[in-house]
Amino acid sequence: MPDEKFDCIVVGAGLAGLAAAYQMATDGLQVLVVEKAKVPGQKNVSGGRMYSHALAKLIPRFWEEAPVERAVTREGVTFMTRESAFSIDFESKKLGDLHNSYNVLRTKFDAWFSEKVAARGAMIIPGARIDRLHIEDGQVKGVIAGSDKLLADSVVLAEGANPLLAEQAGLKPPLKPHQTAVGVKEVIKLGADVINDRFRLGMDEGMAQVFVGAPTSGLPGGGFLYTNRDSVSLGIVMPIDSAMGFEHARDKRRQVPELVEDFRTHPYLAKLLRGGEVVEYSAHMVPEGGYRQVPKVLAHNGALLTGDSAGFVINAGLTFRGMDLAIESGRIAGVAVKRAKDKGDFTRGGLKEYERLLKQSFVLKDMKRFRNAPGFLSNPRMYTTYPEMISDLFETLFTVDGEKHLSRKEVRQVLMRHVSPVTLAMDALKGVRSL
Ligand SMILES: Cc1cc2nc3c(=O)[nH]c(=O)nc-3n(C[C@H](O)[C@H](O)[C@H](O)COP(=O)(O)OP(=O)(O)OC[C@H]3O[C@@H](n4cnc5c(N)ncnc54)[C@H](O)[C@@H]3O)c2cc1C
Numbered sequence: 001m002p003d004e005k006f007d008c009i010v011v012g013a014g015l016a017g018l019a020a021a022y023q024m025a026t027d028g029l030q031v032l033v034v035e036k037a038k039v040p041g042q043k044n045v046s047g048g049r050m051y052s053h054a055l056a057k058l059i060p061r062f063w064e065e066a067p068v069e070r071a072v073t074r075e076g077v078t079f080m081t082r083e084s085a086f087s088i089d090f091e092s093k094k095l096g097d098l099h100n101s102y103n104v105l106r107t108k109f110d111a112w113f114s115e116k117v118a119a120r121g122a123m124i125i126p127g128a129r130i131d132r133l134h135i136e137d138g139q140v141k142g143v144i145a146g147s148d149k150l151l152a153d154s155v156v157l158a159e160g161a162n163p164l165l166a167e168q169a170g171l172k173p174p175l176k177p178h179q180t181a182v183g184v185k186e187v188i189k190l191g192a193d194v195i196n197d198r199f200r201l202g203m204d205e206g207m208a209q210v211f212v213g214a215p216t217s218g219l220p221g222g223g224f225l226y227t228n229r230d231s232v233s234l235g236i237v238m239p240i241d242s243a244m245g246f247e248h249a250r251d252k253r254r255q256v257p258e259l260v261e262d263f264r265t266h267p268y269l270a271k272l273l274r275g276g277e278v279v280e281y282s283a284h285m286v287p288e289g290g291y292r293q294v295p296k297v298l299a300h301n302g303a304l305l306t307g308d309s310a311g312f313v314i315n316a317g318l319t320f321r322g323m324d325l326a327i328e329s330g331r332i333a334g335v336a337v338k339r340a341k342d343k344g345d346f347t348r349g350g351l352k353e354y355e356r357l358l359k360q361s362f363v364l365k366d367m368k369r370f371r372n373a374p375g376f377l378s379n380p381r382m383y384t385t386y387p388e389m390i391s392d393l394f395e396t397l398f399t400v401d402g403e404k405h406l407s408r409k410e411v412r413q414v415l416m417r418h419v420s421p422v423t424l425a426m427d428a429l430k431g432v433r434s435l
Pocket of ligand 1: 011012013014015016017034035036037040041048049050051128129130131158159160161165182183184185235236237283284285286306307308309312313320321322323324326
């Protein structure tokens with residue numbers, strides 16, 4: 001096999017790599033996917049909610065055969081202090097009918113997707129790590145794994161959030177701490193009926209909930225909860241610099257795993273998760289720098305950057321997306337490689353179509369639209385002042401002792417205990433602008 005030359009070698013059998021391979025194999029290209037995990041998906045971590053639209057382009061109505069967990073029909077946003085929780089709860093059967101998004105467990109999901117890719121004719125080698133790119137005269141011409149040199153006209157880099165090969169070859173600068181977050185996730189086994197009862201869900205209906213404040217001990221970042229068929233994915237994502245206590249640190253002694261433990265045992269969650277057993281624990285990097293962190297050049301001589309490797313992640317507060325962007329960028333990379341092959345030109349000039357198609361797609365349009373979100377989400381008041389203000393306000397509103405008579409002036413005083421009217425108005429404006 002080392003003597004064989006492929007049209008494309010894909011590094012990484014995550015969603016971006018598998019989507020690229022699926023597209024190219026469907027177009028009849030000779031494709032090799034190399035994955036360092038023993039089974040595709042084994043090392044892939046996601047909170048768990050995948051917006052369906054991108055994969056549905058490649059595999060229409062994929063949810064009828066894929067191992068999806070539940071269709072999300074309930075959305076929650078919860079502001080938490082150590083003792084209290086204020087939630088906005090939205091439920092709509094329509095979200096499920098539209099197949100808008102599904103909670104997934106990547107170990108199962110990626111294994112299924114890789115079988116679909118293999119069925120299209122791509123070759124997948126799991127359990128093999130690519131050590132570096134093979135470059136001749138400035139053109140990427142394959143990859144090197146141990147003593148093996150594998151040749152190809154093009155390489156799709158789908159290495160995920162820590163793209164060492166791309167960085168080593170100078171195709172992208174290393175991420176800085178303020179552009180990177182760490183995500184930690186637990187899967188807690190509960191049983192399908194328990195989940196349906198406690199989260200008020202029907203069969204196959206799912207919940208996606210984000211949390212602000214206490215989960216990250218008042219530091220930038222947030223918590224998430226996704227209901228699977230018979231388990232719950234629970235975790236936090238926080239910027240590396242706040243995780244390391246560089247900035248805004250209130251309690252520098254807390255480590256991220258301890259924060260997840262505190263989150264799981266918070267009074268609000270302890271009741272929902274009572275009797276659950278943690279069956280899986282994982283941690284992973286997330287490129288969270290947004291649009292400004294995406295490299296200007298994504299198509300190089302013989303190589304394309306896709307998914308997390310290109311920084312395609314959007315954290316817009318209410319929505320957190322990387323999977324649909326990974327799939328679409330992979331699919332587009334596949335289209336671009338086919339066009340380069342038709343032209344017989346795998347230089348940057350021939351592969352530049354990738355950048356043009358990305359600009360026309362939701363990938364770069366949505367990244368650009370939410371370009372101000374990272375700035376807004378780095379505001380420390382989001383994680384301390386506002387959850388405490390909301391808690392104070394509702395405790396005041398709901399406390400009846402026969403003595404206090406709540407007037408508009410008193411409500412205003414409660415709010416002003418936490419933040420000035422000007423600061424509140426400015427933060428609200430920035431929030432609207434980041435949408
Ligand atoms: C805690 C957490 C929660 C998240 N929640 C969500 C969510 O709810 N919704 C959402 O849309 N996104 C979420 N994301 C983001 C999402 O997981 C990523 O954006 C998405 O997985 C990116 O896909 P990818 O294919 O680019 O990378 P990955 O899925 O990371 O795949 C990269 C693959 O490359 C392989 N690889 C790397 N280097 C090599 C090498 N040298 N040789 C061979 N193989 C290699 C890896 O083993 C891996 O299989 C979350 C991320 C985290 C960490």
